Amino acid sequence: KNxxxxxxxxxxxxxxxFITINCSYxxxxxxxHWLQQHPGGGIVSLFMLSSxxxxxxxxxxxxxxxxxxxxxxxxxSHPRDSAVYICAVRSTGNQFYFGTGTSLTVIP
Amino acid sequence: GAGVSQSPRxxxxxxxxxxxxxxxxxxxxxxxxxxxxxxxxGPEFLTYFQNEAQLDKSGLPSDRFFAERPEGSVSTLKIQxxxxxxxxxxxxxxxxxxxxxxxxxxxxxxxxxx
Numbered sequence: 001k002n003x004x005x006x007x008x009x010x011x012x013x014x015x016x017x018f019i020t021i022n023c024s025y026x027x028x029x030x031x032x033h034w035l036q037q038h039p040g041g042g043i044v045s046l047f048m049l050s051s052x053x054x055x056x057x058x059x060x061x062x063x064x065x066x067x068x069x070x071x072x073x074x075x076x077s078h079p080r081d082s083a084v085y086i087c088a089v090r091s092t093g094n095q096f097y098f099g100t101g102t103s104l105t106v107i108p
Numbered sequence: 109g110a111g112v113s114q115s116p117r118x119x120x121x122x123x124x125x126x127x128x129x130x131x132x133x134x135x136x137x138x139x140x141x142x143x144x145x146x147x148x149x150g151p152e153f154l155t156y157f158q159n160e161a162q163l164d165k166s167g168l169p170s171d172r173f174f175a176e177r178p179e180g181s182v183s184t185l186k187i188q189x190x191x192x193x194x195x196x197x198x199x200x201x202x203x204x205x206x207x208x209x210x211x212x213x214x215x216x217x218x219x220x221x222x
């Protein structure tokens with residue numbers, strides 16, 4: 001069983017749609033990261049969360065520590081948002097665990 | 109300023125060959141991480157350095173894998189006697205402070221072992 005589970009695995013959306021990607025984890029964590037990986041492999045760190053909510057442009061990330069769940073939202077999605085979104089957690093034992101990613105395709 | 113760079117970007121090796129993958133972290137970053145990402149999977153942790161000290165190597169899959177960061181900046185991941193199952197993207201990341209801070213990833217080295 002993976003310590004980090006993401007859903008959905010694949011997502012296709014029309015431009016301007018509101019998108020939600022979910023992440024559940026089973027370990028105690030110090031922080032949760034949302035990463036974006038574009039074709040070709042480059043990874044960009046979007047957010048690091050330990051509680052509450054963060055917003056950056058059209059991206060919003062929330063975390064509920066009690067429920068061991070985080071969501072990444074994209075408002076007014078755009079084709080350039082097409083990428084793989086990866087949820088990763090740093091456990092209280094200082095180990096990193098990664099989800100297998102959600103592949104997002106935004107169609108014009 | 110430059111981000112994390114890795115070289116080579118692509119490497120094809122014959123089974124049994126030794127390979128060395130290089131990571132140049134962001135200047136001044138204390139922490140450096142290596143990850144292995146198989147096709148269609150999320151990255152998996154290999155090893156962690158704080159300056160020149162390798163504090164965690166629990167993710168290295170076998171004793172054929174060896175990493176070093178002798179001067180606390182550039183790091184090299186060496187794989188000896190490569191096997192086909194070593195084919196993956198090897199990602200390097202660095203962070204300014206300790207292990208819990210935001211990590212900045214390099215573009216990765218795509219290794220194919222034939």
